[in-house]
Structures are given as C-alpha cells and as structure tokens.
Amino acid sequence: MATPKTIAVIVVAAGTGERMGGGPKQYRMLAGKPVLTRSIEAFLRRPDVTWVVPVIHRDHRAQINSLGLAHPKLLDPVIGAASRQGSVLAGLEALAALAPDIVLIQDAARPLVDDAVIDGVIAALGQGALPVTAVTDTIKRSNDGRAVSATEDRRRLYAAQTPQGFAFATILDAHRRAAALAADFTDDAAIAEHFGIPVALTAGSARNIKLTHPEDFERAERLLGGRTMETRVGTGFDVHPFEPGDAVWLGGVRIAHSAKLKGHSDADAALHALTDAIYGALGEGDIGTFFPPSDPQWKGAASVIFLEHAAGLVAQRRGRIVNLDVTIVCEAPKISPHVPAMKLVIGEACGIAASRIAIKATTSEGLGFTGRNEGVVAMATATIELPRED
Numbered sequence: 001m002a003t004p005k006t007i008a009v010i011v012v013a014a015g016t017g018e019r020m021g022g023g024p025k026q027y028r029m030l031a032g033k034p035v036l037t038r039s040i041e042a043f044l045r046r047p048d049v050t051w052v053v054p055v056i057h058r059d060h061r062a063q064i065n066s067l068g069l070a071h072p073k074l075l076d077p078v079i080g081a082a083s084r085q086g087s088v089l090a091g092l093e094a095l096a097a098l099a100p101d102i103v104l105i106q107d108a109a110r111p112l113v114d115d116a117v118i119d120g121v122i123a124a125l126g127q128g129a130l131p132v133t134a135v136t137d138t139i140k141r142s143n144d145g146r147a148v149s150a151t152e153d154r155r156r157l158y159a160a161q162t163p164q165g166f167a168f169a170t171i172l173d174a175h176r177r178a179a180a181l182a183a184d185f186t187d188d189a190a191i192a193e194h195f196g197i198p199v200a201l202t203a204g205s206a207r208n209i210k211l212t213h214p215e216d217f218e219r220a221e222r223l224l225g226g227r228t229m230e231t232r233v234g235t236g237f238d239v240h241p242f243e244p245g246d247a248v249w250l251g252g253v254r255i256a257h258s259a260k261l262k263g264h265s266d267a268d269a270a271l272h273a274l275t276d277a278i279y280g281a282l283g284e285g286d287i288g289t290f291f292p293p294s295d296p297q298w299k300g301a302a303s304v305i306f307l308e309h310a311a312g313l314v315a316q317r318r319g320r321i322v323n324l325d326v327t328i329v330c331e332a333p334k335i336s337p338h339v340p341a342m343k344l345v346i347g348e349a350c351g352i353a354a355s356r357i358a359i360k361a362t363t364s365e366g367l368g369f370t371g372r373n374e375g376v377v378a379m380a381t382a383t384i385e386l387p388r389e390d
Helices: 035-044 061-066 084-095 115-124 168-179 188-194 214-225 269-282 304-316 336-350
Strands: 007-013 051-056 102-107 128-134 158-160 164-167 200-203 229-244 247-250 253-256 259-261 320-329 357-362 375-387
Touching (some): 007 035, 035 051, 035 102, 051 061, 051 084, 102 168, 115 128, 164 168, 168 188, 229 269, 247 259, 247 269, 247 375, 253 336, 269 320, 269 336, 269 375, 304 320, 304 336, 320 336, 336 357
Parallel strands (some): 128 200
Antiparallel strands (some): 102 164, 128 158, 229 259, 229 375, 247 253
8 A cells, every 4th residue: 555645543542441440541650651641642753644633531621631732733632432432433533524544543551552563554554454463372262251161273363452554434434334233342443344344464562562450550661661762962054045036945934035045955954954953863964865966856855855754763763852943044034923834844844842843043243154145054953862772
C-alpha cells in the first residue's frame, strides 16, 4: 500500500479504571508523566500522523484538561460510551468529516508503544493490520473453570496489541454495522474478522504492555527506567542575500517585501538554520548532506520539507524535540507580525507544541551586510532528547 496522505489516531481512554483501583489508570503518573500523556505523545511526535483524537469518559474533562496537552494535531476530546466498542465508534464518527485515509486505534493503557510497532502496522495496511506477539505459555481450555478440557496449539495463537490499523472508511462501516448487533466485540480486529475484512499480522513488542493490574505499573516503571534519555543540543546558522523579487520566505511563511532571498530552494534562512540545528543535535551532517544544491529536484523546494526530514530522524531514533529557538537578523521585512504563523508551520513540521518554539527578530543596528539591507541571517538552537547509547 502506498504511503497514505492522512493518518488519524484514536486513543481510547474512556474507562473508569475500576479493576486497577485508585482512580482512572489513564491519568495516573508513570515515571513522572501521566499514562494518557505518554499514549498521546507517542503519536503526536510522528511526522506521518495528521490527527490524534482522545476518547474520554464523560466525567473526565477536568482530568484531561489538567494534562495541559496542546498541539496542532490534537483534536478536541470525544465523549466515549460504556463499552470500548462504543467508544471507538464515537471516535470514528468524530473523524468522519475529516475522512482520513487510514485510522490507528490505540488503547490509552498501552503507553509504551514504540515507533517500530506503529511503523509495522502502517506498512502492512491493506484493509486491516494488527500487531501481535507469539504466545509462549502453554494454553489450557476449561469448560467449567475447574478442570482442563483441552490444550491449545500455541503455535497458532497470538496475543493482540494496539494500535490496530484500518482503512478508515472500511472500519467505520464495519463498526456501524457491529453497533446493530447484540454481540460485544473485544477489539476492532474482531469486528473486522466478523465482516470478512482481511487483517494482516505485524510484529508487536514485549514492551508494549497493557496496564491492567498494579503490578503492570511496576513493570512499566522498570522498562522506562531501562531507557535512560540524554539531552542533546545542536546549533544552526544560515545566511541568504536579497535579489529582485516581491516576497521572502521565512519560518515557512511568505512575507511580502521589496526583494526575495536568493538560494537554490526557497532560501528560507530560518528553517535552514533550524534544520541544521536538529541535524547537529543528532550528530548528523547538514542540509546539503541530505538535500544537495547540485540536485535539480530541490530547486525552489519548500524548506519545510527539510525540517520535516530532520524531525523524522529524531522520531526514528525514538527521541523527541524539546525546544527550538531561532533568531532572525534583518533590517526588513518586519518579522514580529508573522511569528504566530511561523510557530504553527514549525510546530506542524516537527510535531511539537508552539510553546516549545521561540522565534526572535532583531536588527544589526545598521552595521554589516544585514545593516545595509543586503540579506538575512538566521541562527538557531535545537534541544532534543535521545535514548542513551553507551
């Protein structure tokens, strides 16, 4: 299947947490961060995800608001139903107007899902895909709960995980039809199976555990403790001269001006500096390494492509962008009116909230080539977190 244009994620978080005790498990702290925050951020940080919609219990609006989640990809919470099946349908219906190409359905109680599992589901999608792990224990069946009736062939058994992925229109139709039945399906793959929708098996992960009992939290804490993160900082610098034109591109925003910036791409000095800063934090090369100016396909290209690539490398290495800081130096045009729009573009490209982006503008007080209004300079710093390798 070709890479889809739009991917929506439903994070199912409408349970009351009665089996766990101590309040809804999706809002409990796990290694210093709420479970639901971890589950949502696992998808928000991915460049290929377009929208994320949490489905919550009707009484949990205050709890989800307290998480302080804000992101251009994050849609307003949807109120779920008494069953998981009903909650998923509520999420699907909320996405119907957006009509994404595919949808991933994730249980909030699996906050340790990683990119490898998600990548596998997306890559395998025809109509449906399900991450699984092989069953290693011998499985017994009992008809009365007291005596063994049979031993299952574990070579044919798999434990299902999430996210489960589907062509959006296909699973929406199946869920609507399932709602008319008396049966209560335990997961979305079961609904697909019932209506004859093919579901491919993909690789799950032993880390992708479901938090059901108190001991599951202890195990998750241990798993997270084994993945120590380290902070990396990179810097970027770029300069472009003016040439005849009527607008410049800076921070991914077109700004009317008496000239344009000269360069092989759109010459967006701000995005170039940010991109190089991220590459630097990763220990990679620079824009020219990945997008050489000698390659004609990048002539006039939008520089947001370069920034998305750098952010994608961070995600591939299971890291996250913590903060981006850019300073633009020029006499004109005036930058400050365009800062909110720039933050929106950069946030979308990097999968981070605008609160993690700083954009500042200054002049060189009439000194040097920027003071003579001959061009623009941009300097940037990127702070990221990556799993420690040593």
